[in-house]
Structure formats: structure tokens, C-alpha cells
Amino acid sequence: MKNLILWLLLAAATSPLFAQPNGKELPILSLNQEEYAQFEQLYKWFHSNGELSNHEWGVSGKMKEELKKLGFKIEPLGNFPGFLAIFENGGTDTYYWRVELDANPHKEPEGTGVDFASKVRTTHNGDSVWVVGSCGHPLHQSVALASAHLLVRNKHLWKGKRLGTLVEHAEEVGNGSSDLIQAGLFEKFGLPKGILSLHNSAEIRAGKVAVVAGASPMMPLVMNVDIEVQAISGCHVGEHYKCVDVNLLAAQILVRLQDIKNKVLNSVTEPSILGCGRICGGTRRNIHPLSCTLEFSIRCYTPEVRDKIMKHLRQIAEGEAMAAGAPMPKITAFEVVPALVNDPELGKKVVASFEKSLGKENIVPYHPVMLAEPFSKYGLTKDSIPILMFWLGGAKNGCDEGNDKEHLCPGLHSPNYLPDYQAALKTGATAVANAFIHLFNEK
Numbered sequence: 001m002k003n004l005i006l007w008l009l010l011a012a013a014t015s016p017l018f019a020q021p022n023g024k025e026l027p028i029l030s031l032n033q034e035e036y037a038q039f040e041q042l043y044k045w046f047h048s049n050g051e052l053s054n055h056e057w058g059v060s061g062k063m064k065e066e067l068k069k070l071g072f073k074i075e076p077l078g079n080f081p082g083f084l085a086i087f088e089n090g091g092t093d094t095y096y097w098r099v100e101l102d103a104n105p106h107k108e109p110e111g112t113g114v115d116f117a118s119k120v121r122t123t124h125n126g127d128s129v130w131v132v133g134s135c136g137h138p139l140h141q142s143v144a145l146a147s148a149h150l151l152v153r154n155k156h157l158w159k160g161k162r163l164g165t166l167v168e169h170a171e172e173v174g175n176g177s178s179d180l181i182q183a184g185l186f187e188k189f190g191l192p193k194g195i196l197s198l199h200n201s202a203e204i205r206a207g208k209v210a211v212v213a214g215a216s217p218m219m220p221l222v223m224n225v226d227i228e229v230q231a232i233s234g235c236h237v238g239e240h241y242k243c244v245d246v247n248l249l250a251a252q253i254l255v256r257l258q259d260i261k262n263k264v265l266n267s268v269t270e271p272s273i274l275g276c277g278r279i280c281g282g283t284r285r286n287i288h289p290l291s292c293t294l295e296f297s298i299r300c301y302t303p304e305v306r307d308k309i310m311k312h313l314r315q316i317a318e319g320e321a322m323a324a325g326a327p328m329p330k331i332t333a334f335e336v337v338p339a340l341v342n343d344p345e346l347g348k349k350v351v352a353s354f355e356k357s358l359g360k361e362n363i364v365p366y367h368p369v370m371l372a373e374p375f376s377k378y379g380l381t382k383d384s385i386p387i388l389m390f391w392l393g394g395a396k397n398g399c400d401e402g403n404d405k406e407h408l409c410p411g412l413h414s415p416n417y418l419p420d421y422q423a424a425l426k427t428g429a430t431a432v433a434n435a436f437i438h439l440f441n442e443k
């Protein structure tokens with residue numbers, strides 16, 4: 001935290017210079033009341049019409065329609081909902097804004113209580129679910145369109161440049177950014193000078209923003225790990241001595257694995273999460289099944305800690321199976337998201353822009369978190385494109401970090417989460433539009 005505060009001070013001390021070509025100061029762009037009302041309606045539409053990862057054709061279509069109206073040319077990259085949209089403004093110097101499309105499956109209904117709550121239902125993993133924009137992506141979509149609108153309305157301020165809106169599908173499951181990159185995003189359309197994005201925060205008050213750039217990653221790497229605990233045969237629970245109880249064995253492994261965090265890793269220098277979000281085993285209460293699978297999301301900041309976790313995970317899972325007289329469990333693991341490290345130089349410029357457009361008092365210090373973002377992948381290709389994601393405050397009054405003493409404020413991925421979208425939409429549009437105006441007019 002200290003480092004971040006120091007860094008923010010340094011950034012202010014060496015503030016980059018932004019001005020129009022004629023030397024005049026750049027105006028600060030923001031939505032007027034009428035424009036705001038238009039994008040608030042779009043926010044509500046996006047919130048009501050969520051779609052699951054890799055199926056976001058309706059939301060993708062809406063984004064295409066709105067971007068086309070603004071004069072963007074749509075460039076599909078493959079048979080998936082993600083795409084690139086480009087606004088040509090007479091030059092090749094390019095920046096991209098990246099925005100995600102997907103919503104989340106929830107077994108419990110949306111609980112925001114608003115009249116535009118999602119009523120979309122579908123089937124996911126065999127379960128009937130509600131589709132809810134519980135990560136706040138509808139806010140990202142409306143901010144992307146509102147800021148694009150401000151930039152197009154003021155295109156005389158960035159003549160000779162080019163702006164791309166990179167619309168990414170399947171952020172929640174991690175494959176959208178890889179699909180776009182592998183489809184030739186950078187080969188076909190050239191390399192941007194930088195790619196910017198945001199995520200809303202349920203812990204930072206709406207109206208504020210935070211930038212975590214510099215030495216520490218903003219978010220960790222994520223490994224998806226499945227441990228399939230197996231038995232040689234199943235049996236009747238009344239004759240439990242005839243087989244291995246794989247559900248009990250899976251539960252023992254799940255509990256023992258937490259020892260890695262508590263006993264193997266240094267809690268201060270090697271923070272990690274070994275979270276099990278899904279357990280699948282059995283068909284009925286009186287049958288011991290053949291297998292039970294634990295689905296983990298394992299998170300940490302470095303490949304070294306990742307390897308340490310994997311080594312001990314294997315030892316514990318195999319050791320417990322051996323002790324129970326079960327076959328070795330099947331362990332499959334792959335890294336779905338690399339750690340997100342923001343470019344420090346781009347970070348400095350964006351902070352300097354926020355100081356002008358939002359005021360220094362609205363930039364708050366923030367720490368790394370254990371959420372994750374495949375946005376990191378755009379910065380890890382052979383071209384090392386500078387990337388920067390910032391936090392857009394979404395928390396309602398009294399719900400910012402440290403204030404939610406009673407745990408009454410739903411966070412990201414809760415079907416009850418609703419950001420303070422009115423304040424956050426205005427702040428987001430101002431922050432994004434002016435960041436680009438400043439980057440395009442850097443001296």
C-alpha cells in the first residue's frame with residue numbers, strides 16, 4: 001500500500017503534458033443530462049438481457065448496432081460473439097478500449113429488486129439458472145458506448161488518430177481474449193499503442209477510481225484444477241464396507257488442501273486462494289458413486305507459488321486416496337488466466353488524465369485483489385503491448401471497503417449485486433473519454 005501511495009505521488013510529480021496542437025488546454029468531456037438518460041436506458045437494457053459466456057450473440061448484436069450508429073466499422077474476427085470496431089479519424093496512431101460481454105449463471109433468482117432485473121432463464125450444466133450481469137459488465141458496456149459517443153462528438157480533438165473498441169466474449173471463462181488474439185487481432189489490424197479497460201468495484205465508492213500499476217500485479221494468475229476421486233466400484237450405502245466412499249474422500253481432500261495455504265506457503269509473501277466452487281458426485285443418497293470431482297479455482301501471483309501449490313496438492317490428493325485404499329485420483333490442471341500486470345508508464349499517463357478530468361480527490365489508493373482478468377493476455381503476446389485496467393468505483397454510499405460491517409452489501413458475482421450505476425456511469429464515461437483525449441494529445 002505504501003508503495004502505491006508513493007507511486008501516486010511520483011506520478012503527480014512527473015505529470016505528462018497534454019495539450020491541443022494549437023497549445024490550448026484540452027476541454028474536459030462529460031455527458032449532458034440528455035446524453036446520460038440515453039446511456040442509462042442502455043445500461044438497463046444490458047442488465048435485463050444478460051447472456052452466458054460464448055453465447056452473447058444478442059448483447060454483441062446490440063453493441064454492434066450502437067457502435068455502427070456512431071460511425072465505427074465492425075470487424076468480425078471469427079465465429080464468436082467478440083469483435084473489433086474501429087473509428088477512423090484520419091491516421092494510424094491507435095488505442096483500443098476493451099469491454100466484456102458476458103453475464104453469470106445463478107441458481108437463485110436475481111435479487112436486485114429493480115424493475116429492470118434480469119428475467120432471462122437458461123440451462124447451464126444441466127441446471128435451470130437465471131442469467132444475471134452479476135459482475136457488473138452491463139455497466140462496462142454502457143460506459144464503453146457513452147465514452148465512444150463523447151469521443152466521436154469531439155473527434156476534432158483527436159484528428160489524425162484511430163480508436164478501436166475491442167469487444168470480448170467469454171471473459172468469465174477466460175477464452176474470449178485468446179480467441180480474438182488467435183484469430184489475428186494484432187496481425188490484421190496492426191498494433192495499438194496501448195489497450196485500456198476497466199472493471200467496476202463493489203468496494204470502491206461510486207464516483208471514485210483506482211489505478212494499481214507498478215511493481216505489484218493488480219490481479220493473480222488462475223489455475224483451473226479438477227481432482228476426480230475414484231473408486232473401483234460403487235456400492236449401497238448400507239453395505240459401505242464393499243466400496244470406497246468417494247464423497248467422503250473428496251471432502252477429506254478438500255479440507256486437507258487448505259493446509260497448503262496455512263502450513264506450506266508464507267501467508268504474507270505468498271498469498272493464495274484454493275477455492276472449490278463445485279463438487280460433483282453421486283446420483284442418490286443411498287448409492288456410493290464411482291467418482292466425485294472437485295472443481296478448484298486456484299489463485300496466486302507468481303508461477304513459483306503456483307508450482308509449489310500444485311506439488312503439494314498432488315501429494316495430498318494421492319496420499320489421501322492411498323490411505324483410503326482408492327485408485328490414484330485423476331488430476332487435470334491448466335492455467336486459464338495469467339496475472340494482470342499493468343504497464344507503469346501507461347498507468348502514470350492515465351492517472352494524470354484522471355487528475356484533470358475527475359480531480360485528485362477522486363483517485364483512491366487500492367491494493368491487489370484475488371479476482372482475475374484474462375485482459376492480461378493482450379499484454380503478454382510477443383509484441384508486449386502496454387495494457388492498463390483501472391477500477392471504477394461502483395459501491396453505494398456506506399458499502400465501500402471497511403464500511404460494510406454487517407456484510408449487507410452484495411459484491412461481484414452475487415445475484416443481488418447492483419452497482420450505483422447512475423454515479424458510476426457518469427464517472428466512467430468522463431474517465432474513459434478524457435483518458436483517450438489526453439493520450440491522443442500527449443506532448
Ligand SMILES: [Zn+2]
Binds near residue numbers: 135136137199
Ligand atoms: Zn467481471
